[in-house]
Amino acid sequence: MDMITPILLIFLVPLPSCIFSLDTIAPNQPLRDGDVLVSSKKIFALGFFSSGNSQKRYVGVWYNKVPEQTIVWVANRDNPVTDTSGLLVINSHGGLVIYGKNQSSPLWSANVTVSSPNNSTAKLLDTGNLVLLENGSLSPLWQGFDYPSNTMLPFMKLGLDRRSKLNRFLTSWKSKDDPGTGTCSYGIDPSGFPQLFVYKGQAPRWRGRAWIKERWSGVPEMTNNFIFNVTFVNNQDEISIVFTITDESIFSRLVLDESGIVERSTWYNQVHQWVKFWSAPEERCDEYGRCGANSNCDPYNVDKFECTCLPGFEPKLLHEWYLRDGSGGCVSTKRASLCRNGEGFVKVPRVKPPDSSAARVNLSMGLEACKAECLRNCSCMAYSSADERKGGIGCVTWHGDLVDMRTYSNLGQDLYVRVNATILAQYAMKSNGSLGHKEKLAASLASGLVFFLLFCIVFWLAKRKRKGKRRQDKLSFSLTRGSTYLEDSPVRTDLGESRINSDLPIFELRTIAAATNNFSSNNKLGKGGFGSVYKGVLYNGKEIAVKRLAKNSGQGIEEFKNEVVLIAKLQHRNLVRILGCCVQDEEKMLIYEYLPNKSLDSFIFNEAKRAFLDWPKRFEIIYGIARGILYLHHDSRLRIIHRDLKASNVLLDSAMNPKISDFGMARIFGAEQIEANTNRVVGTYGYMSPEYAMQGLFSVKSDVYSFGVLLLEIVSGRKNTRYYHDNPDSNLVGHVWHLWKEGRASEIIDSTLGESYPVDEVVRCIQIALLCVQEHATNRPTMSGVVSMLGNNAAAPSPRQPGFLVKRSYHTSGDPSASTEGAYSVNDVTCTEIEAR
Incomplete structure (x- = not known):
């Protein structure tokens, strides 16, 4: 019943x-x-x-x-x-x-x-x-x-109810399509000195530091601030953490994703997206036990391997250490007893203390008493204060292996590691030079042997890399000279004798490899004809985008130098900023600022994402692109023709501001130069002007044409290379032109905009776009004219016949299956061969 x-x-x-x-x-x-x-x-x-x-x-x-x-x-x-x-x-x-x-x-x-x-x-x-x-x-x-799933909300508790034994923790989804319980979890480990953990299966993936007073030690982004307050409770009834929002109009959440990354983000209505302000793990040193036991991971050690053994320890597997694999960890040197035999402690500064799951804690003990307590217990391997503020409050001691340490640049605590008398004396000599004669002699002999071995290793490595180094030096010299002859151009541009690498750093390959996790597929942002782009994080925490040219890339050494020299000298809010380059061991890479929203094409050609671009935001993007091109054509001290403007070469920052990128095909014009000619047409089909595609002529009006195509794509949400059943020989430009002549231009407006847009303004943008793609370059407006028309409501002229390329030509039989592929104009003029990207 x-x-x-x-x-x-x-x-x-x-x-x-x-x-x-x-x-x-x-x-x-x-x-x-x-x-x-x-x-x-x-x-x-x-x-x-x-x-x-x-x-x-x-x-x-x-x-x-x-x-x-x-x-x-x-x-x-x-x-x-x-x-x-x-x-x-x-x-x-x-x-x-x-x-x-x-x-x-x-x-x-x-x-x-x-x-x-x-x-x-x-x-x-x-x-x-x-x-x-x-x-x-x-x-x-x-x-x-x-019973939380993968999201922690304000006022939600994580932690253990010691009375009911209810343990609240986050668990990841299985996938984006399946919210079932995944393999990753995030919560508080109540044992020892309580810490936050991310687990993948049964193995820890990341560990946060212990709670001290009002914050998680070493995690400033998770500290009480103007957005939220954090409360931690640890008593006989429960151990829990909860955060509350200071303003209920702010939506903030903490999410554990399927890969085991925990991220805090806040919703920003202005950009219609969640904006991240903290996540973990982010760096390689954030990975739990990255360097094994009894070691420290230092992400700021740019010139050396990030793993180092703690004082009194040496690599367990030395050959793996030389191969930059520290997972085996370190073992004690065992040169003398550590039990009441003159031993002491060496300070390791600014570190995340080791995993404290099995540590012993006494919050009523000061740091000096903590040192004495650890020294009395022969199993005590290290000690630290529970709270580093006010000179150190409380005592935490570790007994056994010291696991999962890392160095911070300006955070962290001092850890005191137990060492024998000999090592203690060596560290004392480094600090005050107070060793006796025997100790100095022993240290000198040991140091001499170590330096001899290191010299042999360095000499062998240098010999192997000498060939690659010569090649790198050759290119570095050409870059630092600052002069370049542009491909098939009669104009020589001298940028002066100042060293470009004073403004533009040249990164080492190992630095970029470390930042991108050895160019992991998980870090790949995209791929083009030139190669792949990877997201990376430098040792200082700065996010970067790495453009790695493929060995068979269409962008050769000249284009590479061209892009480095050009973009290093360009500064505008609507141009992407270059941070440096890397040329080493057959590798050619450009390092840019990282823009989290990737490229414009990932939005306007994606039906789901396109819906988030309302008309005001689209118009801001259009206007920003126009201002960036105007700067290249008129306002910079170098007159630049981009030659490859397209949706995938416009990147979007966190506020959805557009930034023009990819200057590998760009050309510099003289102050009075109007146009130039090339036998090698490079660019992307669908964006090239007819005179460039067919005759190799390019000018500022070539970029204007490309901008017009891009403007139509933003308004319509369709690619220019799309064909239409009612006019199979027409691409987007031709299709819009036919609708314009019939007074039906509004039909091309993206349906995802709904009804919430000013029809007159959008139709005006279509008109400006058609002016930009007119067949004859002389009829097209300049970018200053385009910016002016976008910025005011003055009457715009009527557009004339556009010059649009179609990519298919049917045989006279009219059989579509018998089509041939190529690049043709509406007037059937023979084209110069196109090298598309």
């Missing part, structure tokens, strides 16, 4: 088709698939959803005021409903359950039993917490916050 009662209620009680105003589920009011529960202040919503490409249905909570559906909690994450028959109901016991088609057995339940089942209700709070209440009580019988 208990199982039948809720089923009868489903069919006997009239059900609303959609719940929008209610935040509560009553016993006689189940929630169907399609209904939405909204919290009282309309901050969060609850209902059935599907993720990604999956058709499976889950009950979840998401932000009601964020345009994209951002799921923050999932109920039946491991037991989805396979169709749209799902119901969320309060059963006859007063518990909350989810049914699918088979309503005799729930797919998920919040197992509680209440004394008066008819008086229990489920309510969605404005914190995003789904709670089960009885008789209007404010104390929940059950709450969703006790």
Whole structure:
């Protein structure tokens, strides 16, 4: 009978088709698939959803005021409903359950039993917490916050309830399409000195430092600030952490992704996206146990291997150490006893102290007493203060291997490592030169032997690299001279004798390899005809984008030098900024500022992302690109023709501001030069002007044509190379021209803009674009004219016939299957051979 009662209620009680105003589920009011529960202040919503490409249905909570559906909690994450028959109901016991088609057995339940089942209700709070209440009580019988998925929200606790043994921690989704319990977890390890951990399976992936007073030590981004406050509790009842938001209008969340990266982000309405301000792990030294036991990982050690053994230890596997693999860790030198035999401590500054899961803690003891306590115990290997502020508060001692240490540039604590008398004397000599004669002699002999071995190794490595070094020096010299002859150009541009590498650093290959995790596929941002682009993080934490030219790249050494010299001298808010280059061992790389939103084409040609670009934002992007080209043509001290303007060469920063990139094909013009000619046409099909593609003539008007194509793509959300059934010989430019002549230009406007855009302004942009793509270059406006037309409402001239290339030509039979591929103009003039990218 208990199982039948809720089923009868489903069919006997009239059900609303959609719940929008209610935040509560009553016993006689189940929630169907399609209904939405909204919290009282309309901050969060609850209902059935599907993720990604999956058709499976889950009950979840998401932000009601964020345009994209951002799921923050999932109920039946491991037991989805396979169709749209799902119901969320309060059963006859007063518990909350989810049914699918088979309503005799729930797919998920919040197992509680209440004394008066008819008086229990489920309510969605404005914190995003789904709670089960009885008789209007404010104390929940059950709450969703006790069973988090992959997201930590404000007011949600993580940690262990020592009374009920309930342990709250985040678990990743299986994939973007499957919110099921994944392999990664994030929470507090309550043993020893409590720490935050990210686990991948059973293995730790990242470890945060211990909580001290008002913050997580060494994690400044997770400290109390103007956005949120953090509270940590550690007593006989519980050990937990919770953060609260100072302004409820700010949406901030912490998410554990499928790969085991935990990230805190805040929603910014201006850019319609979540903006990251902290994540871990980020650097290689953040990886748990990166250098093995009894070692320290120093990401700022640019010239050497980041792993070093702690004082009194040496590499366990020396040959692996030389191969820059420190995972084997370090072992004690064992030259003398460490038990009451004159031993002492050596300070290792600014480090994340070792894993304290098995450490001993005494918060009432000072640092000097801590030192004495550690010295009395022969098993004590190191000590540190629990809180480095005020000269050191509390005492933490480690007994056994010291695992997972790293150096910080301006954070961290001092760790005191136990060493024998000999090593203590050596470190004392370094600090005050107070060694005796015997110790000095022994140290000199040992140092001489070490230096001899190192000399042999360095000499051997230098001999191997001498050939590559000569090649690097040759190119570095040409770059530092600052002069370059541009490909097939009659103009020689002398940039002066100042050394470019004083403004533009030349990075070592190993530095870039370390920053990109050895060019890992996980770091790859994209790939083009020139090669691949990787995201990297330098030792100082700065994010970079690395353009790595493939050995068979169409961009050769001349184009590479061209891009380095040009972009190093250009400074404008709408041009990407270069940070340096790397030329070593057959490698040619350019290092740019990292722009998190990647390229424009990833937005305008992606239906899901394109919806986030409303018209004001698109117009800002259009205007920013125009200003960047105007700078190249008129305002910089070098007159630059880009020659490869396209959507993929416009990058977007965190605020969606456009920045023009990729100057490998750019050309410098003299002050009075109007146009130039080349026998080698380079660029991208669909963006090249007819006179350039067919005759090799290029000028500032060539870039104007490319801008016009790009403008039409932004307005329409379509690629210029797309063909149209009603006019199979026409690309986007030709299609828009036909619509313009018929007075139907508005039909090309991207449908994802809905109705929320000024039609006159958008149509005006189409008109400006058609002026830019006119067939004859002399008829096209200059970029100063384009910027002027975009910036005011003055009447613009009527456009003339555009010059648009089509990529297919049909035989006279009219059989489309017999088409030939090539590059042709509408007037069938023979083209110069095109080298497309």
